[in-house]
Amino acid sequence: GENVGLHLPTLSVQEGDNSIINCAYSNSASDYFIWYKQESGKGPQFIIDIRSNMDKRQGQRVTVLLNKTVKHLSLQIAATQPGDSAVYFCAENYGGATNKLIFGTGTLLAVQP
């Protein structure tokens, strides 16, 4: 079935610390994954993506890790800033003809100054 879940619904960190947000996905055939950030009252904003032929991808201050063996994704944010406070969603792309993104329930990241 369609199920992408997150282990931690809320994550509170101190400004300057590193944050790690985890995600479990259910479809072993999914071949593309995206992390989105959603601020209150706004639409999801693309952060970083990773294809299934990779296990790590780095962006600016963010890193995504993919472990296909246990169907696990994580998003690492370095030197977390107050502006990083938002809900973070992982999404898996089922691929094939449907090409739809399936989202998890989200993790609220709260950055304490």
Added chain:
Amino acid sequence: NAGVMQNPRHLVRRRGQEARLRCSPMKGHSHVYWYRQLPEEGLKFMVYLQKENIIDESGMPKERFSAEFPKEGPSILRIQQVVRGDSAAYFCASSAGTQGTEAFFGQGTRLTVV
């Protein structure tokens, strides 16, 4: 290059009325996805459309909901005879459609049924 445009941003309807939500994809994108989000929840897939075609509507309720993406003009999500349970944020995303390409989201339409 404007992003995904959704209108209206806020929509209030009385029970039994119709709601029409519009989505204009990013320039050059021919694939549109609609999602529904309840407060404090994730985005639930509803429907995936290409120009003039519905590709996947597995997330659409069987009754009262319909979607289209005509050759010209925006994609429309239509909810007939709205009920209070339809109150939610409805997001549209667009992509170039190639498998494994990122989808960009609009700012959503917040539907309130009173």
